[in-house]
Amino acid sequence: MPLNLPLVAPGSPGAELVVGQDGGAAVRRTVLPGGVRVLSEHMPGLRSATVGAWVGVGSRDETSGHFGSTHFLEHLLFKGTARRTAMDIAEAFDAVGGEANAATGKEHTCYYARVLDTDVPMAVDVIADMVTSARLDVDELETERGVILEELAMNDDDPSDVAHEQFATAVFGDTPLGRPIGGTPQAIRSVPRDAVWEHYREHYRPDTLVVTAAGGVDHDALCAQVEAALTAGGWALDPGSAPAGRRAAGTTGPVPSGTxxxxxxxxxxxxxxxxxxxxxxxxxxxxxxxxxxxxxxxxxxxxxxxxxxxxxxxxxxxxxxxxxxxxxxxxxxxxxxxxxxxxxxxxxxxxxxxxxxxxxxxxxxxxxxxxxxxxxxxxxxxxxxxxxxxxxxxxxxxxxxxxxxxxxxxxxxxxxxxxxxxxxxxxxxxxxxxxxxxxxx
CATH class of the missing domain: 3.30.830.10 (Metalloenzyme, LuxS/M16 peptidase-like)
Known part of the structure; x- marks a missing residue:
């Protein structure tokens, strides 16, 4: 049977859920103070785990003056926090043979890492530090602006990528879903640091954060690590806060009749x-x-x-x-x-x-x-x-x-x-x- 995932405050019925899975695996879900949701799937016998921090914001959520900010943040969160430099973040995963990356979509952004089970606490601490305490340094932002423009140019050199991107625009037209996920070169060149900062502060909050992990992971330990890392990052975790609502349907806007x-x-x-x-x-x-x-x-x-x-x-x-x-x-x-x-x-x-x-x-x-x-x-x-x-x-x-x-x-x-x-x-x-x-x- 499906496991329903209610949006309730910590301590409410449904805030703690557990369900068995195939192969002896087990999924658990906990709503932490602040409305942070933590889901894990323990997979017996595995010595590795993948941890992800999801924020329910994507390219379709950008407003005028902020276009390109979501993709910009995907890059900039790796460029340093109050406690870590960009090199510190890179070295943390390289030193244990781990892999860290991020992905931006039209409706969500995910920062994730694959590490040994013994290194899950490190991965949680680093990713939570990035999510809560990104500096968005002006010099780093300008450097990364050039990197993103090179990424867009690389994609523009791939005719298959161009076809898929233009197809979404042709189908959805001048609506948020019709915009490129990575932003346009014009948007990336023009978006100011203040706009990226405003986008970050508006959308990266405890009630929008979902932390998921699968593999050799202990759920109770994961919850404790997440709560401690977010608190260390300066987030106030209100015990009475419920998670933010899921995205509502019916907001695409007018869609062309064929292009x-x-x-x-x-x-x-x-x-x-x-x-x-x-x-x-x-x-x-x-x-x-x-x-x-x-x-x-x-x-x-x-x-x-x-x-x-x-x-x-x-x-x-x-x-x-x-x-x-x-x-x-x-x-x-x-x-x-x-x-x-x-x-x-x-x-x-x-x-x-x-x-x-x-x-x-x-x-x-x-x-x-x-x-x-x-x-x-x-x-x-x-x-x-x-x-x-x-x-x-x-x-x-x-x-x-x-x-x-x-x-x-x-x-x-x-x-x-x-x-x-x-x-x-x-x-x-x-x-x-x-x-x-x-x-x-």
């Missing part, structure tokens, strides 16, 4: 994506969408791979993808091909989607797609980072945690009729097309 966009790049190959909006992250049909995506373009036996690559030799890479946010989702079909073949390949991708909408999947194809998803899910859960991320997304996005068996059961319950019905919705929806390549006027 065609061509981006000119001097490449040998063209990249094309066709698709549009789809389910949000909490829609009950997200498991149906997963099966649909797997059948359409999830592996070597998928329809896109067989029709476009194997039968016609028109592309090396082709696949389907989907992503969900609180109030909207994105669905697309991708291929990389010779520029002269773009129209033919695009038409074939659309044909395959429409064929899935017109005719139910056969039993063998349905079983194969479900088996692919189930195997990928179980194999992915062998890694502590994946389990840590699962806990963070369950807390911030879904409000419930599904164990592996429940997730497998929901995938296996998907029917051919459900897939056909959803394919029909996607095929009938407004369609956007983005092409990146050496096209003329």
């Amino acid at each position: 065609e966009l061509t981006v000119r790049r001097p490449t040998e190959q063209a990249n094309v994506i066709v698709g549009g909006t789809c389910l949000n992250a909490t829609d009950d049909r997200r498991f149906v969408l997963s099966v649909l995506t797997a059948a359409l373009g999830g592996g070597m036996s998928s329809r896109l791979f067989q029709e476009i690559r194997e039968k016609r030799g028109l592309a090396y890479s082709t696949y389907a993808f989907a992503s969900g946010h609180a109030d909207a989702g994105l669905f697309g079909l991708y291929a990389g091909c010779t520029p002269a073949k773009v129209d033919e390949v695009t038409a074939l991708m659309v044909v395959e989607l429409e064929r899935m909408a017109d005719t139910p999947m056969g039993a063998a194809e349905l079983a194969r797609s479900i088996g692919q998803l189930c195997g990928g899910l179980v194999l992915g859960m062998e890694e502590t980072g994946a389990r840590m991320s699962r806990l963070g997304k369950a807390e911030l996005v879904h409000g419930e945690l599904l164990d592996v068996d429940e997730s497998l059961a929901r995938i296996r319950s998907v029917t051919a009729q459900q897939v056909q019905d959803l394919a029909g919705e996607l095929a009938a929806a407004p369609r956007s097309v983005v092409r990146v390549g050496p096209f003329g006027d």
